[in-house]
Amino acid sequence: MNKMQQLLYPELASSAAAPSCDADAGPRVSVLFPLPLPKAYDYLCDSEELPPVGSFVSAPFGPREVTGVVWPANKGEAKKKNAKVQNLKTISRVFDAPPLASDLVDFIDWAADYTMYPKGAILRMVMRVKDAFDGPRMQTAFVATGEKPARITPKREAVLAVAGAEPQTAAQLAEASGMSEAVVRGLVGAGSLAKVEVDPDPPFDAPDLMRAGPTLSGDQQYAADFVAEIIARDEHKAILVDGVTGSGKTEVYFEAVAAALRKDPDAQALILLPEIALTLPFLERVEARFGAAPAPWHSELTGAQRRRTWRRVAEGQARLVVGARSALFLPFPKLKLIVVDEEHDSAYKQEEGVIYHARDLAVARGARAGFPVLLASATPSLETVVNVDEGRYEAVGLAGRFNDAQMPDISLIDMREDAPDAGKWLSPRLVDEINANLSANEQSLLFLNRRGYAPLTLCRRCGHKMTAPGSDTMLVEHRFENRLVCHHTGFSMPKPSACPVCKAVESLTACGPGVERVAEEAKERWPDARIEVLSSDTAPGPRTMRAVLDAMKAGEIDILIATQVAAKGHHFPNLTLVGVVDADLGLAGGDLRAAERTYQLLSQVTGRAGRAEKPGRAMLQTYQADAAVLQALASGDRDAFLAAEAMGRQELGFPPYGRLAAVTLRSPDEVALDRAANAMRATAPVADGIEILGPARTPIYRLRGIARMRLLVKARRNVNLQAYLSDWLKRTKSQSGVRITLDINPYSFM
Numbered sequence: 001m002n003k004m005q006q007l008l009y010p011e012l013a014s015s016a017a018a019p020s021c022d023a024d025a026g027p028r029v030s031v032l033f034p035l036p037l038p039k040a041y042d043y044l045c046d047s048e049e050l051p052p053v054g055s056f057v058s059a060p061f062g063p064r065e066v067t068g069v070v071w072p073a074n075k076g077e078a079k080k081k082n083a084k085v086q087n088l089k090t091i092s093r094v095f096d097a098p099p100l101a102s103d104l105v106d107f108i109d110w111a112a113d114y115t116m117y118p119k120g121a122i123l124r125m126v127m128r129v130k131d132a133f134d135g136p137r138m139q140t141a142f143v144a145t146g147e148k149p150a151r152i153t154p155k156r157e158a159v160l161a162v163a164g165a166e167p168q169t170a171a172q173l174a175e176a177s178g179m180s181e182a183v184v185r186g187l188v189g190a191g192s193l194a195k196v197e198v199d200p201d202p203p204f205d206a207p208d209l210m211r212a213g214p215t216l217s218g219d220q221q222y223a224a225d226f227v228a229e230i231i232a233r234d235e236h237k238a239i240l241v242d243g244v245t246g247s248g249k250t251e252v253y254f255e256a257v258a259a260a261l262r263k264d265p266d267a268q269a270l271i272l273l274p275e276i277a278l279t280l281p282f283l284e285r286v287e288a289r290f291g292a293a294p295a296p297w298h299s300e301l302t303g304a305q306r307r308r309t310w311r312r313v314a315e316g317q318a319r320l321v322v323g324a325r326s327a328l329f330l331p332f333p334k335l336k337l338i339v340v341d342e343e344h345d346s347a348y349k350q351e352e353g354v355i356y357h358a359r360d361l362a363v364a365r366g367a368r369a370g371f372p373v374l375l376a377s378a379t380p381s382l383e384t385v386v387n388v389d390e391g392r393y394e395a396v397g398l399a400g401r402f403n404d405a406q407m408p409d410i411s412l413i414d415m416r417e418d419a420p421d422a423g424k425w426l427s428p429r430l431v432d433e434i435n436a437n438l439s440a441n442e443q444s445l446l447f448l449n450r451r452g453y454a455p456l457t458l459c460r461r462c463g464h465k466m467t468a469p470g471s472d473t474m475l476v477e478h479r480f481e482n483r484l485v486c487h488h489t490g491f492s493m494p495k496p497s498a499c500p501v502c503k504a505v506e507s508l509t510a511c512g513p514g515v516e517r518v519a520e521e522a523k524e525r526w527p528d529a530r531i532e533v534l535s536s537d538t539a540p541g542p543r544t545m546r547a548v549l550d551a552m553k554a555g556e557i558d559i560l561i562a563t564q565v566a567a568k569g570h571h572f573p574n575l576t577l578v579g580v581v582d583a584d585l586g587l588a589g590g591d592l593r594a595a596e597r598t599y600q601l602l603s604q605v606t607g608r609a610g611r612a613e614k615p616g617r618a619m620l621q622t623y624q625a626d627a628a629v630l631q632a633l634a635s636g637d638r639d640a641f642l643a644a645e646a647m648g649r650q651e652l653g654f655p656p657y658g659r660l661a662a663v664t665l666r667s668p669d670e671v672a673l674d675r676a677a678n679a680m681r682a683t684a685p686v687a688d689g690i691e692i693l694g695p696a697r698t699p700i701y702r703l704r705g706i707a708r709m710r711l712l713v714k715a716r717r718n719v720n721l722q723a724y725l726s727d728w729l730k731r732t733k734s735q736s737g738v739r740i741t742l743d744i745n746p747y748s749f750m
């Protein structure tokens with residue numbers, strides 16, 4: 001373990017002494033374990049044939065048996081170990097699972113270097129599935145034989161009523177019939193059910209690649225042909241598919257998926273989506289297009305579903321995968337295309353565990369393995385736009401909406417001139433528009449990206465703000481449950497009746513609106529309208545959320561009041577008005593992408609209006625009607641906005657014109673933290689083209705009793721930032737109780 005690793009992973013410092021090796025000790029392999037370790041360890045192997053690189057093996061590591069993967073030999077390691085060597089251990093077992101493809105092994109090495117996390121931590125993301133490394137473990141199931149039991153009872157009849165030719169386990173039959181498993185077994189004895197062995201991870205249906213999609217418009221066909229030509233050449237290109245919301249980008253990349261899979265019978269394709277709420281309806285859309293459901297991969301899968309997808313992907317049987325960002329780490333043997341839908345979405349940035357950006361890693365994966373990567377968006381990230389402008393990426397555009405549906409007419413409501421009544425949040429103009437929509441029997445969406453009832457609870461008497469314990473985060477009132485909730489830490493408590501500081505009774509006041517409060521206002525104003533609230537907590541779980549979204553689609557809701565869960569991807573044909581309650585919300589705090597993100601989110605949400613025959617309109621309530629981003633939204637001039645953003649970033653040397661890394665220090669001890677951060681600043685090597693900003697307290701300074709300070713490293717684009725950081729960390733003395741994390745190209749500055 002080197003110095004840098006000790007700094008980043010102090011808890012591992014003692015546990016990992018490398019086994020030494022000897023050139024004469026027999027056939028050897030290196031094994032990488034899914035643990036935060038930077039390199040593979042050498043083992044002896046007594047099987048006749050050495051397991052190839054990528055094989056899953058298990059071996060003693062410290063006091064335990066650990067499953068790992070055979071890795072390419074450590075470069076230059078052998079020489080170092082001239083010492084002796086009796087204690088090289090032997091691999092205990094080689095698993096049946098197909099070995100990881102060499103392009104994935106290579107990608108893991110690369111991703112570790114790029115993100116500056118240890119290789120083993122990256123491998124852990126590939127192996128995060130239980131019981132998948134053994135071959136199929138057969139399961140006993142039952143089919144009906146058609147024979148009547150000699151003795152028929154109501155219980156037996158109930159079981160036979162649900163049994164059939166499709167094998168079901170005893171548990172499934174018991175559950176479906178409401179009887180016990182004993183009844184099921186009794187029927188086997190009676191000859192009415194027969195045992196069969198089945199694979200608990202059934203294969204996925206093959207996508208029908210010859211099935212025709214919809215007839216494409218001229219633009220769509222041009223884009224599809226453009227991409228198909230790159231696929232035919234079998235080379236890497238990142239390609240931006242650029243078109244307004246509703247222009248038909250999805251149909252274009254479906255053609256690309258079909259083309260890539262047709263080209264090679266073993267080829268696999270991956271479609272990445274930013275959010276799980278989008279995934280479920282999308283799976284159905286894929287099924288409708290290809291006649292078979294794709295293999296899914298997201299956080300709501302059960303353990304068994306995860307194992308099924310993982311195993312079938314590893315075998316190459318699952319050819320089309322639709323998943324969230326971590327699907328990038330599935331063990332594809334022959335990945336030939338990745339589509340990153342809504343490529344600009346910041347949900348692609350993973351902020352916990354290994355910090356990475358799935359879009360950037362997807363492009364890198366395609367570049368290393370030599371296949372194309374499609375990036376689809378109506379509001380591409382500045383990073384991608386600059387990559388296109390500078391010729392690194394290709395781009396193909398769709399000019400308007402499919403079927404000539406019009407883009408919504410967007411106007412700004414200046415809240416200084418058109419103020420709502422005291423204690424209300426909807427301006428008179430927006431209220432008028434909703435009235436008009438209700439009389440026309442058209443649907444409206446009120447968008448506010450804030451869950452709960454009120455974002456701040458304040459004591460009217462002493463001014464105390466309710467915060468989460470040990471954290472500088474505000475408690476958000478959720479009136480449905482009558483609780484105060486912290487959206488950062490998950491802490492929650494019943495709303496107290498008295499101020500915890502001055503003890504005044506009934507003095508705690510809700511400040512500002514969340515979706516629940518806007519819904520309260522709407523229900524008061526329009527008691528006869530069908531009003532629903534949708535946010536990730538009013539609809540726990542994707543299925544409840546789905547029910548509301550389906551009702552909206554079916555026209556069973558007049559006014560939907562929603563956070564960003566309703567902003568993206570959905571198609572509500574009768575929705576003609578979108579009202580943004582607080583268009584300024586994302587601009588506060590001002591991180592480097594605040595304006596860009598506001599543009600993206602508000603284009604997405606306003607893009608829900610008027611997607612079918614009826615034209616749509618959107619109104620943005622703002623106190624900053626002159627801000628460039630709001631003006632750009634109103635005029636629809638995306639490219640002018642991006643050009644202005646680009647210029648600002650270029651002047652400051654910020655991404656994508658410069659490179660940025662965040663070094664965050666954390667400690668429960670604020671004095672030690674401050675000392676460590678300043679000491680670290682003092683040891684920063686002086687280098688050309690590098691500027692260090694900070695240390696500064698993070699905007700949310702304390703979280704769950706841990707205080708945090710941050711240094712930002714800003715570098716010119718040609719600087720090897722990772723090399724600089726590792727040099728710096730080598731010079732940094734570790735301080736007990738202070739933990740350091742690195743974030744290459746940070747997106748979150750909280």
Ligand SMILES: Nc1ncnc2c1ncn2[C@@H]1O[C@H](COP(=O)(O)OP(=O)(O)OP(=O)(O)O)[C@@H](O)[C@H]1O
Binds near residue numbers: 216220607
């Ligand atoms: N060639 C086509 N024939 C028939 N319907 C189409 C065609 N292209 C697109 N559509 C329909 O138009 C609507 C919008 O298309 P699609 O979802 O592909 O657009 P998008 O650009 O991906 O939109 P968003 O950016 O909002 O996700 C969908 O309902 C889709 O089924």
Ligand SMILES: [Zn+2]
Binds near residue numbers: 459461499501
């Ligand atoms: Zn008080």
